Amino acid sequence: MTRSLLRPFAILMICGLAGVAQAAGNPDAGKTKFATCAGCHAIPGYTNVYPTYHVPRLGGQKAEYIVTALKAYQAGERTHPTMHANAFQLSEQDMQDIAAYLASFESAAAPYPVQGDVAAGKAKNTACVACHGADGNGNVPIYPRLAGQHEDYLRTVLQHYQSGKRKNPIMSGMAKPLSKQDIADLAAYYASQPKGLVTVQQE
Numbered sequence: 758m759t760r761s762l763l764r765p766f767a768i769l770m771i772c773g774l775a776g777v778a779q780a781a782g783n784p785d786a787g788k789t790k791f792a793t794c795a796g797c798h799a800i801p802g803y804t805n806v807y808p809t810y811h812v813p814r815l816g817g818q819k820a821e822y823i824v825t826a827l828k829a830y831q832a833g834e835r836t837h838p839t840m841h842a843n844a845f846q847l848s849e850q851d852m853q854d855i856a857a858y859l860a861s862f863e864s865a866a867a868p869y870p871v872q873g874d875v876a877a878g879k880a881k882n883t884a885c886v887a888c889h890g891a892d893g894n895g896n897v898p899i900y901p902r903l904a905g906q907h908e909d910y911l912r913t914v915l916q917h918y919q920s921g922k923r924k925n926p927i928m929s930g931m932a933k934p935l936s937k938q939d940i941a942d943l944a945a946y947y948a949s950q951p952k953g954l955v956t957v958q959q960e
């Protein structure tokens with residue numbers, strides 16, 4: 758019984774791994790292709806114009822998630838005119854290369870300072886742990902790393918999931934019951950976690 762249930766799962770796992778290996782990106786090519794992105798994503802503290810929030814940190818983000826996000830902008834499922842324009846011309850290989858480059862960054866040496874209540878956020882993150890990890894550095898490839906992300910970006914996207922501006926069946930459900938205070942606390946918690954994302958530095 759257990760074995761027959763496990764077998765299809767094992768096959769799925771193998772196919773999944775083979776898929777990843779086949780489509781693996783080249784980080785050196787990705788570095789070159791990221792040049793057009795650097796004007797926003799490789800400048801510490803750079804902000805989106807309106808509404809104003811920090812452009813997300815991408816260094817150390819998971820490759821699978823980067824590709825998913827770029828495809829969502831490309832398809833217009835995730836609405837942001839600038840990112841749509843930037844993702845629009847990317848081929849599958851471009852996305853894989855850029856994702857491999859971004860994922861290759863080492864995590865932040867020290868945690869970032871935050872404004873909100875980290876202890877309150879830690880007490881509220883039970884519902885998030887299964888996918889994002891207790892410290893926002895979970896190891897499931899499709900779930901984004903949250904540790905070290907900009908606090909105001911995390912707040913903004915959680916509000917976008919609530920309002921429906923950003924659509925994702927899982928995260929819409931997760932964000933729905935959160936109060937404004939919950940969002941502020943959770944954003945502070947994840948943003949403050951060590952070994953997190955970094956701003957890309959291109960020499």
Ligand code: HEC
Nearest residue numbers: 793794796797805812813823826827837839840843844855
């Ligand atoms: C003009 C500034 C600008 C440029 C240029 C730009 N981006 Fe972005 N990027 C943003 C902003 C602002 C966001 C957040 C948008 C949102 O709220 O969804 C973003 C979001 C992203 C995200 C989603 C991150 C996450 O955590 O979900 C990825 C991935 C990304 N950009 C990759 C790229 C790549 C690759 C390029 C170049 C091909 C690029 N960006 C060029 C401003 C820019």
Ligand code: HEC
Nearest residue numbers: 884885887888899900901911914915924925927928931943
């Ligand atoms: C069942 C798995 C699951 C759970 C539980 C979950 N998430 Fe997520 N989360 C996801 C997925 C999948 C995405 C990417 C969705 C997308 O592409 O928009 C995501 C995206 C996010 C993002 C956007 C990150 C970015 O870089 O743009 C934030 C912030 C976030 N989750 C916070 C939370 C918080 C806070 C909780 C707990 C209240 C939580 N999540 C619970 C699966 C989950």
